Amino acid sequence: MSGETQIxxxxxxxxDPEMRFTPSGVAVAKFTVASTPRTYNKQTQxxxxxxxxxxxxxVWRQQAEHVAESVVxxxxxxxxxxxxxxxxxxxxxxxxxxxxxxxxxxxVSLRNATAxxxxxxxxxxxxxxxQEYDQARQRSSQEGRQDPWAQDVPGAGQAAGAWDSEPPx
Numbered sequence: 001m002s003g004e005t006q007i008x009x010x011x012x013x014x015x016d017p018e019m020r021f022t023p024s025g026v027a028v029a030k031f032t033v034a035s036t037p038r039t040y041n042k043q044t045q046x047x048x049x050x051x052x053x054x055x056x057x058x059v060w061r062q063q064a065e066h067v068a069e070s071v072v073x074x075x076x077x078x079x080x081x082x083x084x085x086x087x088x089x090x091x092x093x094x095x096x097x098x099x100x101x102x103x104x105x106x107x108v109s110l111r112n113a114t115a116x117x118x119x120x121x122x123x124x125x126x127x128x129x130x131q132e133y134d135q136a137r138q139r140s141s142q143e144g145r146q147d148p149w150a151q152d153v154p155g156a157g158q159a160a161g162a163w164d165s166e167p168p169x
Contacts, residue, residue: 004082004084005082005083005084006080006081006082006083007080007081007082007083007101008078008079008080009033009035009053009055009078009079009101010035010076010077010078010079010109011033011034011035011036011053011055011076011077012033012034012035012074012075012076012077013031013032013033013034013071013072013073013074013075013077014031014032014033014034014054014073015031015032015073016031016068016071016072016073017029017030017031017059017064017067017068017071018030018031019064019065019068026060026061027060027061027062027064027065027068028058028059028060028064029058029059029064029065029067029068030056030057030058030059031056031057031067031071032054032055032056032057033054033055033057033077033079033101034052034053034054035052035053035055036049036050036051036052036053037049037050037051038050055099055100055101056098056099056100056101057079057081057100057101057102057103057106058100058101058102058103059103059106060102062120063103063106066120067106070108071106071108075108075113076108076109076111076112076113077106077107077108077109078105078106078107078108078109079101079103079105079106079107080103080104080105081101081102081103081104081105082101082102082104083099083100083101084099084100084101084102085097085098085099085100086098086100
């Protein structure tokens with residue numbers, strides 16, 4: 001759609017993607033990407049980290065299942081999607097604004113890691129039932145914990161969001 005703010009963010013996931021299903025059975029995965037800029041300080045002749053940006057990311061349908069099976073905490077990812085903001089009042093009556101990315105593409109960065117790509121079956125869904133999905137996710141998560149690149153990354157809490165709704169497209 002025109003007028004939407006497109007964004008590409010590169011960073012590390014703060015925890016494993018959280019996978020759920022809407023009441024109609026549509027898969028949705030959420031995770032947070034932490035991106036920290038680094039700049040070289042000529043005076044100190046050292047690299048310095050800037051302020052970390054934490055952006056919640058939402059992925060829908062079959063891609064959500066692929067992300068949940070492939071991405072683990074600490075994984076460096078490249079996310080391209082649409083940036084949006086949402087305002088609400090918290091329990092104390094304070095007005096809050098959150099920024100979120102609805103991902104069109106999610107890729108694992110190969111800058112400091114390797115990956116073996118397996119083509120998913122084509123079609124409307126992966127064909128996995130919830131029990132099969134849970135078993136596959138548990139295996140994937142355990143394998144990722146043995147990955148030397150999967151390191152503990154400090155994270156921020158997930159932004160409030162509706163899990164039971166589907167995107168408007």
